Amino acid sequence: MLEKNVTLSLKGCIQGALLCIPVFPGIIALSAVFGTVAAQKGLTFLETLMINSLVFAGASQFVAMEVYNEPLTWGLLIAMVGVTGAVNMRMLLIGASLRPWLGQVPGYQTYPALFFLTDLNWLLAISEYEKGTRDWGVYLGSGLTVWAVWSLSVIPGYFAGSLITDPKAFGLDVILPAFFAALLVPLWKGKRQTVSWLIAGGVAWLTWIAVGGYWSIFTGAVAGAIAGAYLDE
Amino acid sequence: MSEAIAASGILPSDWMFVFAVIGMVAVTYSLRAGGYWLMGRLSITPRVRRGLEALPGAIIVSTIFPIVLKGGIAVGLCLVVAIAAQVKLKKEYAAVFCAALVAAGLRAVGV
Numbered sequence: 085m086l087e088k089n090v091t092l093s094l095k096g097c098i099q100g101a102l103l104c105i106p107v108f109p110g111i112i113a114l115s116a117v118f119g120t121v122a123a124q125k126g127l128t129f130l131e132t133l134m135i136n137s138l139v140f141a142g143a144s145q146f147v148a149m150e151v152y153n154e155p156l157t158w159g160l161l162i163a164m165v166g167v168t169g170a171v172n173m174r175m176l177l178i179g180a181s182l183r184p185w186l187g188q189v190p191g192y193q194t195y196p197a198l199f200f201l202t203d204l205n206w207l208l209a210i211s212e213y214e215k216g217t218r219d220w221g222v223y224l225g226s227g228l229t230v231w232a233v234w235s236l237s238v239i240p241g242y243f244a245g246s247l248i249t250d251p252k253a254f255g256l257d258v259i260l261p262a263f264f265a266a267l268l269v270p271l272w273k274g275k276r277q278t279v280s281w282l283i284a285g286g287v288a289w290l291t292w293i294a295v296g297g298y299w300s301i302f303t304g305a306v307a308g309a310i311a312g313a314y315l316d317e
Numbered sequence: 318m319s320e321a322i323a324a325s326g327i328l329p330s331d332w333m334f335v336f337a338v339i340g341m342v343a344v345t346y347s348l349r350a351g352g353y354w355l356m357g358r359l360s361i362t363p364r365v366r367r368g369l370e371a372l373p374g375a376i377i378v379s380t381i382f383p384i385v386l387k388g389g390i391a392v393g394l395c396l397v398v399a400i401a402a403q404v405k406l407k408k409e410y411a412a413v414f415c416a417a418l419v420a421a422g423l424r425a426v427g428v
Contacts (some may be wrong), residue, residue, distance in 0.1 A: 110415070124422035131334055139341045148341060156333040165340035168378065172348050174376060176416045180351030181372040184361060194353065201349040210373045212359070255420030257394055262399035262416030264377045269403040271374045284375035288382040302377025305372060313364045314369020 089218050090188050096221020100183055101229040103208045103222070110232060111204075113251040114142050114235040119241025121149050132242050137235040141202070143298065144171035158312030171298045177305050178206045185213055200240030204260070211267050276315045284308025391423045 104111075116137065122132040139145055148164040179201060186194050197220075209223035251257055271277065288304025339397065387395045399416040403409065 087381055103409075106413045110400075127334075128331070131331070131338075134335075135338050135341070138338055141345050144341070144345065148337075148379060156337060158333075161333060161337045161340060164337050165344050168341040169344040169348065170344050174380075175345070175348040175354075177372055177376060179349055179354075180356045181369045182353055183356035184366060184369060187357065187361075191377070193397065195350055198350045198353055199346060203376070207373065207377070242410035253421065253424050255395070255417035255422075255424065258388075258395040258416050259413050260400075260419040261381050261388075261392065262395055262413050263409060264381055265396040265399045265416075266380075266403035266409045268377050269344035269400060271377075276371070277374055277382075280371045281374050281378045284378045285382050288379035292383050294385060298383075300383050301379045304382065305376040308375020308378065309368040309372045312369030312375065315367075 087185055087188060087218055090185065091219045092189070092193070092221050092224070093219055094221065096219030097219075097225030097228070098221075098228075099212075099219075100205070100208065100222040100225030100294040103212070104205070104226050104229045104233070106234060107137055107204060107259055107263050109256055110263065111233050113254075113256035114260070115234045115237035115252060116241030116245075117146055118142070119151075119238035119243075120245030121146065122238075123242045125246055126154055127147055127151055129242060132238060133235070136238045137231070139168065140200075140231060141168070141172050141175075142234075144168040147171050147298075172271055173298070173302045174203070174305060175201060177302070177309070178203065181210065182206070182223070185209075185218070186223075189220060197224050197227065198230050200224070202227065203264075205230050207264065207267050211270060217237065248286060276312060280308045283311040391420065391428045392402065395420045 099210060118136060119132060122135070125136070135148075139148075144167065147167045151160060151163045151167055153160055179198060182201075205226035208226045209220070212222045225284060284304040284307055286304075287307035288300040291300040291303040356369075361369075370376040381396060385396060395416040398419045402415040403413040406412070
């Protein structure tokens with residue numbers, strides 16, 4: 085059940101890069117805000133670049149900075165790693181969903197490329213896949229682009245944090261969720277989606293009420309996927 | 318750095334920071350690669366494939382849901398606008414632009 089005609093081309097990479105453009109303001113604002121938070125927490129410039137570009141997972145970085153305190157003890161360190169894992173648990177699922185597409189691509193290409201896996205480029209790639217694209221350059225190109233923009237945008241935020249104290253006033257905070265919502269539209273095909281999305285939303289909601297935080301993404305997604313698997317055409 | 322080691326006899330906090338980042342990167346990369354790796358060990362039956370196909374939508378819904386609950390009516394309304402714009406115009410950038418515009422407008426009037 086693996087795709088056979090999977091390709092990788094520069095054209096695909098460029099297409100992936102171009103698809104990211106609408107969300108540049110959202111990525112730039114979020115990364116810049118992270119730079120400001122890091123500066124306020126007393127991280128050095130190099131430490132900020134390191135955590136931002138290497139971890140490369142927005143929400144988890146913010147949560148880890150909530151935990152961070154000087155002096156950094158082993159206890160705090162373990163807590164930072166722990167919350168990062170909890171917030172990023174959903175990456176297991178989005179990575180799994182790339183298997184049918186990338187399963188035939190050699191591991192020395194896919195495993196390095198998976199470093200650049202984010203919700204954003206995964207979502208762009210998967211909606212292109214739905215449209216029939218098999219060139220995984222769309223995934224790689226968008227991943228590298230998001231990483232580059234994310235890595236650079238932290239710099240102005242670190243040095244000039246006061247300039248963007250309120251991204252909400254410009255509506256920058258809704259760009260990423262709005263983009264996700266827009267990409268949901270072409271994924272809808274009929275009753276199966278309606279039912280599995282309702283189940284996903286319901287379980288996410290209950291989880292959010294019960295434990296809060298980011299677990300709802302994981303539990304909702306798993307519930308929706310199971311529903312999708314067992315709802316026959 | 319060497320002074321700090323000399324002074325305290327333990328690792329200076331900036332090395333602790335490096336270790337923290339290494340730990341965060343390790344756990345995040347294992348999650349990024351782990352799901353993909355695991356699916357390669359399981360056989361992709363039609364049912365598993367249908368589950369994987371249902372994942373993107375389920376993840377988006379589960380991701381947006383807490384954002385709406387936290388953001389309240391303004392954020393909820395913006396996402397409705399984004400969906401409506403996408404249905405009508407079929408352009409992601411237009412949907413995003415409309416949503417941000419509505420958000421900025423709502424914040425300006427204090428919603």
